[in-house]
Amino acid sequence: xxxxxxxxxxxxxxxxxxxxxxPADYEILTMKADQYKLNGxxxxxxxxxxxxxxxxLIKLTNQKxxxxxxxxDHNIQFEVADAGLTKISPPTNxxxxxxxxxxxxxxxxxxxxxDVTTVKQLKPASLSDWIAHFRKQFLNRTATQPKYxxxxxxxxxxxxxxxxxxxxxxxxxxxxxxxxxALSGLHVDLLIKLVRKLGSSLHIIDEISRGLLLVVLPIxxxxxxxxxxxxxxxxxxxxxxxxxLCHLRLASLDQLTLVLLICLWFQPAAMLELGPQLSFTxxxxxxxxxxxxxxxxxxxxxxxxxxxxxxxxxxxxNLFALVMGALFAPLFSILILPLTLLNLVVPRxxxxxxxxxxxxxxxxxxxxxxLPLQLTFGSLPVFILVAIVLIGLFGCERLKFTKRYFAIALxxxxxxxAAHQLSWQDKVTVLDIGQGDSILVQTAxxxxxxxxDTGGQLHFKQARWQRRDTTTRVEKITLPYLRxxxxxxxxxxLLSHQDADHLGDLSTLLAEMPVTHILFTKGMEQNPNFIKxxxxxRSRNRYLPKLAGLKxxxxxxxxxxxxxxxxxLGDNEDSLSVxxxxxxxxxxxxxxxxxxxxxxxxxxxxxxxxxxxKVGHHGSKTASDPAFIEAIQPKLAIIxxxxxxxxxxxxxxxxxxxxxxxxxxxxxxxxxxxxxQESRLTHHVQISTKLMGDEEISGxxxx
Numbered sequence: 001x002x003x004x005x006x007x008x009x010x011x012x013x014x015x016x017x018x019x020x021x022x023p024a025d026y027e028i029l030t031m032k033a034d035q036y037k038l039n040g041x042x043x044x045x046x047x048x049x050x051x052x053x054x055x056x057l058i059k060l061t062n063q064k065x066x067x068x069x070x071x072x073d074h075n076i077q078f079e080v081a082d083a084g085l086t087k088i089s090p091p092t093n094x095x096x097x098x099x100x101x102x103x104x105x106x107x108x109x110x111x112x113x114x115d116v117t118t119v120k121q122l123k124p125a126s127l128s129d130w131i132a133h134f135r136k137q138f139l140n141r142t143a144t145q146p147k148y149x150x151x152x153x154x155x156x157x158x159x160x161x162x163x164x165x166x167x168x169x170x171x172x173x174x175x176x177x178x179x180x181x182a183l184s185g186l187h188v189d190l191l192i193k194l195v196r197k198l199g200s201s202l203h204i205i206d207e208i209s210r211g212l213l214l215v216v217l218p219i220x221x222x223x224x225x226x227x228x229x230x231x232x233x234x235x236x237x238x239x240x241x242x243x244x245l246c247h248l249r250l251a252s253l254d255q256l257t258l259v260l261l262i263c264l265w266f267q268p269a270a271m272l273e274l275g276p277q278l279s280f281t282x283x284x285x286x287x288x289x290x291x292x293x294x295x296x297x298x299x300x301x302x303x304x305x306x307x308x309x310x311x312x313x314x315x316x317x318n319l320f321a322l323v324m325g326a327l328f329a330p331l332f333s334i335l336i337l338p339l340t341l342l343n344l345v346v347p348r349x350x351x352x353x354x355x356x357x358x359x360x361x362x363x364x365x366x367x368x369x370x371l372p373l374q375l376t377f378g379s380l381p382v383f384i385l386v387a388i389v390l391i392g393l394f395g396c397e398r399l400k401f402t403k404r405y406f407a408i409a410l411x412x413x414x415x416x417x418a419a420h421q422l423s424w425q426d427k428v429t430v431l432d433i434g435q436g437d438s439i440l441v442q443t444a445x446x447x448x449x450x451x452x453d454t455g456g457q458l459h460f461k462q463a464r465w466q467r468r469d470t471t472t473r474v475e476k477i478t479l480p481y482l483r484x485x486x487x488x489x490x491x492x493x494l495l496s497h498q499d500a501d502h503l504g505d506l507s508t509l510l511a512e513m514p515v516t517h518i519l520f521t522k523g524m525e526q527n528p529n530f531i532k533x534x535x536x537x538r539s540r541n542r543y544l545p546k547l548a549g550l551k552x553x554x555x556x557x558x559x560x561x562x563x564x565x566x567x568x569l570g571d572n573e574d575s576l577s578v579x580x581x582x583x584x585x586x587x588x589x590x591x592x593x594x595x596x597x598x599x600x601x602x603x604x605x606x607x608x609x610x611x612x613x614k615v616g617h618h619g620s621k622t623a624s625d626p627a628f629i630e631a632i633q634p635k636l637a638i639i640x641x642x643x644x645x646x647x648x649x650x651x652x653x654x655x656x657x658x659x660x661x662x663x664x665x666x667x668x669x670x671x672x673x674x675x676x677q678e679s680r681l682t683h684h685v686q687i688s689t690k691l692m693g694d695e696e697i698s699g700x701x702x703x
Contacts, residue, residue: 023049026085026112029056029078030122032129033136034225036076037162038069040468043078043116046108055088055103055111063465065119073136075122075129080114087111092432092672092690093477095315095379095484105269131222135160141347148357149350152340155181159224163469168361173314174368176306176321177328182224184279188217188233190333214241228263228270229279235259236283252287256280274313281305281389288396299329301396304409308388311413312380315483319373377413378420378486384412420486421447426556426583427677430614431455431481432668432690433473435642435649436501439589439614440478441582442485443556444680450492450557450580452589452614454478456504474505479512481673489514489539491554494578496591497521498530498570506533514539521576522547523567530570546576548604562608563593563601572617573597583678585611585685588632592617595625608632612676615639615665619650626657636687637665638674645669 029047036045036056047056058080060066069076088100088111103109124130138158142150151168154160159182161169172178180186192213199209217234224230236259243250250258260280263270270276282302289298303322311317318324339353391409395401427442433455441450455473482490493515495503509515515537522545524530534541547566552559559580568574575591588610590598598616602608613634616623618641637658641649650667658665666674672690 023052023054023085023110023112025050026054027080027083027114029054029058029080029112031056031076031078032132033073033075034132034139034160036069038066039163040462041066041466042468043069046106047078047112049112052110053106053108054085055108057111057113059113059115061115061117063463065116066465068119071140072121073133073140074124075132077120077122078116079118079120080112081117083112083114085110085112090691092668093481094673094675094690095480096477097480101272105267105272135223135225145343145347145350146354148361149340149343149354152181152336152357153344156187156337156340157344159227159230171361171364171368173310174316174318174321174374175324175328175364176303176310176318177324177332179275179278179282179306180329180332182227182230184275184282185227185229185231185233186279186282187332187337188230188237190337192217192233192237194333194337210241214238228267228273228276231263232259232276232279232283235262253284256283256287274309278306278309281309281393285393285396288393290397290399292399295330299323301392304395305389305392308380308385308392308412311377311416312382312385315378315380315480315486316374316376316488318368319375320367374488375417376483376486376488377416379484380416384416387412417486421445423447424680425677426680427675428582428587428612429481429676430638430640430668430674431477432672432674433477433640435618435645435647436473436504437496437591437614437618437640438473438478439640440482440485441557441580441587442487443582446555448492448555448557449487449490450494451478451482451490451509452494452578453496453502453591454493454505454509456500456502456506458500458504472505472508474508475512478505478509482513489516492517492519492552492557494519494576494589495524495530495570496577496589497572497575498524498527499572499592502591503530503533507536510534510537510539510541512538515541517542517544519544519546519552519576521545521564521568521570521574523574524570527569548577548601552578552580560605562588562605563590563597565597565600565604572622575616577601579608579610583680583685584683585678587612587614588634589614590616590623592620592623594622595628598623598625598628602628602631606631610634611636613637615650615654617649618645618647619654619667620647621651621653624654624657626661629657629661629663633661634663637663639665639667639669641667641669643669 026049029049031045031047036043041060043056043058043060045056047054058078087109088103090100091098124133135158139154139160142153145153147164148168151165154162154165169178172181195213196206196209199206217237221231221234236255239250239255239258243255263276271280282305285302285305289301300322307317307322343349343353391412395405395409422445424444426444429440431438431440436455437453438455439452441452455478457473490513493509495506495518518541525543525545546561548561548563550561559578561576561578563577564574572592573594575593577588577590577593580587580589586609588608593616608631610632611634613632615637619639639650666689668674671692674687674689676685676687678685
């Protein structure tokens with residue numbers, strides 16, 4: 001183990017040193033044929049600039065370039081105008097995908113942006129170029145196949161996925177069987193058995209089948225780009241066969257250790273990602289299991305380990321997945337893999353195979369919908385994951401389980417679930433969603449949840465070829481954070497007003513997350529755009545129109561609505577504003593309420609006891625009237641604004657008002673996600689930010 005850690009540390013340092021190199025002449029980019037992806041007018045992927053790896057985010061300037069790249073199967077050289085080189089930034093929210101770390105694992109620290117002026121094909125000049133060429137040829141052919149056949153070919157033959165596969169992969173992840181589809185390399189183990197069994201049925205000497213695999217599998221490893229899960233399976237077979245041929249006695253666990261060392265040498269950060277973690281852990285588990293176990297027992301034990309890793313990375317798990325592996329694994333080996341190979345050899349067979357896949361995947365979707373066994377546990381600490389792995393591996397060696405073992409095996413999951421559901425912390429989290437608002441309020445046990453606004457983006461008209469498939473900020477930021485907090489449903493969603501940057505992603509939220517109550521300004525129910533967004537809800541919602549003077553009263557969640565004074569369709573002046581008591585502190589949320597209506601609210605409520613102010617209209621000069629700020633006298637103001645936003649929020653006039661009144665503020669554009677929490681037991685208040693850590697500012701208890 002010490003030797004393995006030494007190899008990891010040594011190679012990791014080497015990778016970091018390479019990644020630190022600052023690229024030069026980044027107006028010229030070269031990308032391998034199989035490395036770039038197209039999304040509307042955007043080209044993304046790993047590229048090289050003067051021999052240094054970068055990540056490219058470059059925009060096509062005409063449709064002809066896109067047509068050329070779609071058909072292309074050669075390496076490409078791009079000339080980029082207005083090229084900009086920036087360091088890849090870390091995520092600005094908890095639970096958000098960490099692209100910086102992902103890139104660092106691939107020796108990339110910088111990204112290049114700009115507009116493509118010329119696209120030039122390059123002839124293959126090395127073995128790796130030829131491999132990329134053949135792989136891209138294969139991927140181009142899969143694009144002509146129907147949806148599910150194409151997914152199987154890309155995942156199981158090329159170890160590759162594109163944007164078209166995301167929906168299928170999400171379903172397989174939810175059901176806990178994604179590891180069968182190239183992620184862990186287990187399909188290679190099945191393929192080896194299938195080839196040998198087929199050879200036996202055709203009366204081919206087993207030595208010939210083994211020798212053929214020794215020749216073909218290394219070529220396949222190179223073809224898939226050295227993906228660690230697949231590489232693990234191929235190296236395991238290769239070392240096992242070489243040991244047999246050379247009459248070496250190398251134990252199964254020693255073989256796996258040697259494979260791990262080789263993988264760490266070439267990709268030292270591999271074990272920090274889900275695929276390799278699953279691949280090596282499940283491979284180890286299979287080696288520890290007694291041969292007397294039946295397939296159901298094997299799959300249940302593998303399902304337990306898979307559950308731990310999926311929970312660690314996604315915070316959720318479908319209980320049906322524990323038995324789904326036992327049901328699906330035989331189907332995978334006797335149907336999916338053989339038919340995919342048939343489709344590979346005879347492309348036209350997809351006409352017969354695709355209807356079968358449609359029935360299969362539609363059945364899986366129906367099963368997932370009708371058996372709502374998806375559990376949200378919340379973020380899993382590393383030591384809990386280690387405990388799950390150790391318990392699971394210990395159980396792999398046993399033939400039978402005692403009640404005591406079952407209790408121990410359940411304990412890590414129960415502890416994690418209880419820690420999130422029985423929290424003694426009141427919490428307010430201002431999500432960094434760019435130019436917009438989305439704030440989550442959580443109370444101490446009994447837990448109540450309130451999401452104020454969902455955020456959203458404005459979409460501008462583009463030519464059809466330029467339109468990109470986009471992921472909403474709710475999907476990228478809000479939902480992962482909610483799940484990391486152990487939240488499987490929201491008690492309340494408060495929608496301040498109709499602007500896209502406040503409720504543009506409402507439809508996505510309602511389609512993905514059950515919501516019990518929806519609060520909005522009375523009169524907004526007459527707004528057709530608002531009503532349209534409510535129609536995609538996956539649950540029965542109770543609609544609660546509100547005006548100033550009404551209250552929110554639900555356990556520890558207590559609030560007073562202070563605006564608007566009259567009904568409206570949801571314009572800025574109609575912003576639903578609420579004064580919430582969270583713990584012992586009072587928070588004021590005003591949406592985009594303007595100065596006139598701030599003062600109008602002040603006339604009605606002259607003694608507003610405010611501790612924390614969520615600044616109105618992202619710090620615009622149309623809000624935060626000096627008289628209003630002076631009257632409420634908050635200890636801290638929080639601004640939610642996008643970096644380099646076109647509106648230049650927050651406005652200098654607003655910041656001058658804060659400076660004159662000695663009001664400290666935090667801006668998500670500078671600090672990322674801002675999280676405030678107070679202990680119910682000690683009333684200790686702590687404010688932490690994603691980008692800057694803990695903030696010692698006015699209104700925060702000293703440690």
